[in-house]
Amino acid sequence: xxxxxxxxxxxxxxxxxxxxxxxxxxxxxxxxxxxxxxxxxxxxxxxxxxxxxxxxxxxxxxxxxxxxxxxxxxxxxxxxxxxxxxxxxxxxxxxxxxxxxxxxxxxxxxxxxxxxxxxxxxxxxxxxxxxxxxxxxxxxxxxxxxxxxxxxxxxxxxxxxxxxxxxxxxxxxxxxxxxxxxxxxxxxxxxxxxxxxxxxxxxxxxxxxxxxxxxxxxxxxxxxxxxxxxxxxxxxxxxxxxxxxxxxx
Numbered sequence: 001x002x003x004x005x006x007x008x009x010x011x012x013x014x015x016x017x018x019x020x021x022x023x024x025x026x027x028x029x030x031x032x033x034x035x036x037x038x039x040x041x042x043x044x045x046x047x048x049x050x051x052x053x054x055x056x057x058x059x060x061x062x063x064x065x066x067x068x069x070x071x072x073x074x075x076x077x078x079x080x081x082x083x084x085x086x087x088x089x090x091x092x093x094x095x096x097x098x099x100x101x102x103x104x105x106x107x108x109x110x111x112x113x114x115x116x117x118x119x120x121x122x123x124x125x126x127x128x129x130x131x132x133x134x135x136x137x138x139x140x141x142x143x144x145x146x147x148x149x150x151x152x153x154x155x156x157x158x159x160x161x162x163x164x165x166x167x168x169x170x171x172x173x174x175x176x177x178x179x180x181x182x183x184x185x186x187x188x189x190x191x192x193x194x195x196x197x198x199x200x201x202x203x204x205x206x207x208x209x210x211x212x213x214x215x216x217x218x219x220x221x222x223x224x225x226x227x228x229x230x231x232x233x234x235x236x237x238x239x240x241x242x243x244x245x246x247x248x249x
Contacts, residue, residue, distance in 0.1 A: 011072065011116055014234040018122070019068050019112040020222065021243040023060040023105070030247050031056075034063035037077045053107050061105050067246050068112055072099055089176045102173055109224050112243070118232045121173030123166040124224045133161045141168070142187035142203055159225075163218050164188055166227035171200060171216065174229040175208060182206075188216070197235070 011017060026034075035043070042062050049055035063077075069092065070077035081093040092099060101114045104123045113122040137146040145164050152160055167188050172181045185206040188198055198216045213233040219226055221240075230236060 011114065013116060014236055015115065016120065016228060016230060016236050016238045017114045018238060018240045019243045020240065021060065021064060021110050022108060023057050023110055024107060026060065033247055034060060037063045037066045057105055057107050057110065061103055061110050064110065064243055065103060065112060068243060069101065071246070072114065073097065085176055087176055087178050087180065089173070109222055111226065113228055115230060118230050119174050119176060120230045121170040122228045123169035123173065124226050125162045125166050127159055127162045127225045133157060137161065140183045142184045144187045144189065148191060160190065162225040163190060166225045167198065167216060167218050167229070170227040170229040174231060
C-alpha cells in the first residue's frame with residue numbers, strides 16, 4: 001500500500017517525494033472534489049481554456065498541488081497562497097518550512113516533486129512522441145549532446161533524445177530561470193553514466209555558479225521519461241506516492 005506522509009516531518013533532508021496521478025482516469029466525482037479546492041482566480045483562469053483536454057489536466061494539476069501541499073503543511077488546501085518568481089516558478093507564501101516543489105504534466109500523467117530547503121525541478125515526456133530529433137537537438141541542445149545523438153539510430157535515438165530533453169527541462173526549472181538560461185549552456189553525457197546521479201557539465205557561456213552541487217536523475221516511470229534535478233550535495237532517496245489515494249469521494 002502507498003504510504004501517505006501526514007506532515008512535513010516525514011520528509012527528510014535528503015529525500016525527494018514524487019507524487020503522481022493519471023488525470024484521464026479520474027471520475028466525475030473526483031473532479032468535483034478537486035475543483036472545490038481551487039481559488040476563484042484559478043477557476044476563472046481555467047474556464048478560459050479552449051482545449052478541453054488541456055483544461056482537464058490543468059485543473060487536476062492545480063487542485064492536486066493544493067491537496068498535496070496541505071499534507072505537508074497541515075493546512076486547509078483552499079487557504080494556501082502562492083507567489084511566482086520573475087521567471088514564473090511558483091512557491092508557497094509564508095513558507096516557514098522551506099518547502100520546495102515543482103510539477104510537470106501531460107494528458108496521461110501528472111507528477112509533483114517535493115523536497116525541503118533546495119530548489120528542485122522535474123519533467124516528464126512521452127518517449128513515443130513524433131518529433132524531428134536532429135533539427136530540434138541541433139537548435140536547442142548543447143553541441144556535445146547533438147553530436148552524441150547523431151551516432152544513434154531508431155528507438156535508441158528516440159529514447160536518448162527524451163532522456164536528455166527531460167534532464168535539461170528539469171535542470172532549468174530547478175534553477176528557477178527556465179529556458180532563458182540557454183539550453184545549450186550546459187550538457188549531460190549519458191554515455192558515461194556511472195551512477196544514479198547524472199553529472200551536469202557546463203559550457204563557457206553558462207551564466208550561473210558552475211561550482212554548485214547538483215543531483216540529477218533520469219528514469220522511465222509509467223511509460224514516461226522522467227527527470228528530476230535538485231540543487232544539493234547529498235545523495236537522494238526518491239519515494240513515489242499515488243496521489244489518487246488523497247482524493248476523498
